[in-house]
Amino acid sequence: MPELPEVQTIVNGLIRGDESHPSLQGSWIRGIEILWMKTIQYPGPDEFINRLLNQQILLIERRGKFIIIRSRENQLLIHLRMSGDLFLRPRTLEFAKHDRLILMLENGYDLVFNDPRKFGRVWLVGDESEVLGNLGPEPFDSDLNETVFYEKLSKKKKQIKPLLLDQTFLAGLGNIYSDEALFLAGIHPLTRADQISQEKAGKLLSSIRKVLLEGIQNHGASIDWVYRGGEFQTLFRVYRRTGLSCPTCGDEIQRILVGQRSTHFCPHCQPNSH
DNA sequence: CACGAGACCTGTTCGC
């Protein structure tokens, strides 16, 4: 599911709090319930509980698609993968379907990791670079400009779509936002990265930033039964719009498979360059 | 090393 805008939306909600729950920041962890053991990627369950119990949550951040929850000595890293969700819920007697990990807070709320497909994972580490060390730059990193991005692209022979999904190249894009960005930039998804001109590279970078910002401003995308309150799905230009008309030229949007992932594009606005 | 297929999971939707 969640790509950068959805993860950012979740982080923003946890930091801010709202009418239904307080901020997560400052909360003390007084109980831990692991409901699906594989959720804990590292360390083992006993050490996980020992090191997290009675810790205070100080900061919540995002890096790529990871949520980072900082206490004094440890970082809890959470990756939602396809169907995970993280939210605060007033303490209840019974857990909900698909709850995988619960941190019980002193203020009467539970921090709930719920994940129907069980792909999501969490790590508890003292040095986050053990897990995040191979991530590429953040899309909004000010050091990433047209020239730098062009040079990064020119070193890769890979097709641009799978390259944008590669988290070691750029952190945060997934299937939705890469299709949307390539459409805005007018680049065919199968174009080799090193065939993209500097001008097109600049256009691609600004398109990536534009669609991510749109996603964040609309609180992410909510599709299928995985509804999280976002509205960006109503603004999709190509993603899951196979057979519908291109918002720019009216041609039919096509769907192809690239690296086993559905890929949507407009054959007229994103001409095949090879 | 690069690439593609398969694995990990459950739930919904589609086609016959």
Added chain:
DNA sequence: TGCGAACAGGTCTCGT
């Protein structure tokens, strides 16, 4: 209505 196939926002591993 029923049933199997296809598909889903991600990433890792294995084989060629």
